[in-house]
Amino acid sequence: MTYTYKLLGNHTGPGIPANTPIDYVLRKEDNLMIPKDKANTDYQEYLAWVAEGNTAEEAD
Amino acid sequence: MSTLKVDGIRSNSATSDAITLASDGTCTANITNNLSNRNIIINGAMQVAQRGTSTTTNGYLIDRFRSNLGGLDQFAFTMSQSSDAPTGFRRSLKFDVTTAETGGIGSDEYAGLRYIIEAQDVAHLLHGTSAAKTFTLSFYAKAYQTGTYAVNFYVGDSARIYNATYTINQSATWEKKTITVVGDTGGSGINLDNGHGIYINWFLGSGTDYTSSSSALNQWSNYQDASWAHGQVVDITSSTNNYFQLTGVQLEVGSVATDFEHRPFGQELALCQRYCYNHEIQGSIGPYAMQYEASHKFVHDFFPVTMRAQPSYTITYNTSSPTPYYPSSTHFKAYVNSAYNATSTIYMSSAIYFAEL
Numbered sequence: 001m002t003y004t005y006k007l008l009g010n011h012t013g014p015g016i017p018a019n020t021p022i023d024y025v026l027r028k029e030d031n032l033m034i035p036k037d038k039a040n041t042d043y044q045e046y047l048a049w050v051a052e053g054n055t056a057e058e059a060d
Numbered sequence: 061m062s063t064l065k066v067d068g069i070r071s072n073s074a075t076s077d078a079i080t081l082a083s084d085g086t087c088t089a090n091i092t093n094n095l096s097n098r099n100i101i102i103n104g105a106m107q108v109a110q111r112g113t114s115t116t117t118n119g120y121l122i123d124r125f126r127s128n129l130g131g132l133d134q135f136a137f138t139m140s141q142s143s144d145a146p147t148g149f150r151r152s153l154k155f156d157v158t159t160a161e162t163g164g165i166g167s168d169e170y171a172g173l174r175y176i177i178e179a180q181d182v183a184h185l186l187h188g189t190s191a192a193k194t195f196t197l198s199f200y201a202k203a204y205q206t207g208t209y210a211v212n213f214y215v216g217d218s219a220r221i222y223n224a225t226y227t228i229n230q231s232a233t234w235e236k237k238t239i240t241v242v243g244d245t246g247g248s249g250i251n252l253d254n255g256h257g258i259y260i261n262w263f264l265g266s267g268t269d270y271t272s273s274s275s276a277l278n279q280w281s282n283y284q285d286a287s288w289a290h291g292q293v294v295d296i297t298s299s300t301n302n303y304f305q306l307t308g309v310q311l312e313v314g315s316v317a318t319d320f321e322h323r324p325f326g327q328e329l330a331l332c333q334r335y336c337y338n339h340e341i342q343g344s345i346g347p348y349a350m351q352y353e354a355s356h357k358f359v360h361d362f363f364p365v366t367m368r369a370q371p372s373y374t375i376t377y378n379t380s381s382p383t384p385y386y387p388s389s390t391h392f393k394a395y396v397n398s399a400y401n402a403t404s405t406i407y408m409s410s411a412i413y414f415a416e417l
Contacts, residue, residue: 015353032374035384035387039254040369
């Protein structure tokens with residue numbers, strides 16, 4: 001199965017510095033939330049997908 | 061009272077002592093059964109299945125074990141946790157063909173099962189040094205097809221591979237198989253980290269692109285595609301009659317396959333939860349979002365064990381989804397816009413976390 005991804009933008013919660021990015025990407029087909037942790041194998045797959053020239057959907 | 065004074069005890073037919081006694085009053089013994097914590101494999105008896113008990117999708121089902129398919133077209137299967145098991149076990153992983161690959165497996169296709177050991181759990185094998193340790197894999201297999209099956213051990217950190225084969229002698233019959241692997245003194249070894257250590261691949265079918273290696277079996281070599289499934293003869297994809305079952309998987313240091321180490325279920329589950337944690341929420345009402353300032357709530361979910369890495373997750377809530385904040389390998393937390401005097405509550409309905417290799 002080929003997955004596609006979506007970025008999640010910045011935090012908006014009080015007490016959180018402005019413009020702090022949400023540390024996850026969304027895998028759209030199964031709604032899997034993936035942390036931006038290079039030890040996470042789902043994130044490794046996302047990085048490989050980007051390295052192939054793909055681009056994640058921008059945040060809302 | 062009398063004392064037996066000897067320096068060693070050995071079998072009449074052995075070439076080394078089973079027990080060696082030292083002058084300081086201690087001894088060393090080559091005990092081959094019932095030692096604890098010798099099985100490096102987690103969930104080798106296939107008892108923990110947090111994701112469910114049946115799937116038709118390539119990937120994980122029974123904890124720590126996954127299917128591994130490449131390039132197949134028409135092929136379809138059901139992978140399940142089966143209650144059919146050899147004496148001494150109660151569960152097995154069953155991989156059952158439901159749609160055959162038209163014309164059999166193609167040159168660039170393969171099918172199999174996979175287990176990946178975390179690197180820091182096998183770093184003590186000292187691969188890449190002259191002190192590299194021999195280890196032994198044992199397992200029980202049952203298959204419709206008799207014949208030759210391949211297993212490989214792949215070390216990603218150093219791109220080294222060891223190919224071996226075993227034979228299923230009788231159809232539909234549980235058989236115990238043992239493969240002893242001499243330690244790899246070549247290559248750069250295995251890193252001491254939380255990444256991929258040793259892949260164990262049980263092949264069930266493979267095209268010639270992955271079997272055409274001219275290298276000898278039962279030795280370490282640098283990885284090449286042609287050695288990926290070197291030695292595989294059986295093609296499970298050829299018919300819907302075919303199936304393969306696996307249980308009692310054990311990998312241990314040394315050249316002897318000892319009795320399978322049955323661990324308590326709770327201990328096995330905790331070991332699995334380092335890689336997958338299904339928070340079983342009673343009645344679909346889980347951790348509540350709690351107020352942390354006038355207009356926002358935070359929800360926390362603490363993991364029972366530290367996960368291997370920051371986990372991916374699928375979480376459902378009774379209402380709008382909170383935003384995850386500062387991921388961790390020990391807990392999940394997220395915030396949501398909700399006033400302190402809101403009349404409705406917000407809580408998790410389900411949560412499953414993945415930090416697999």
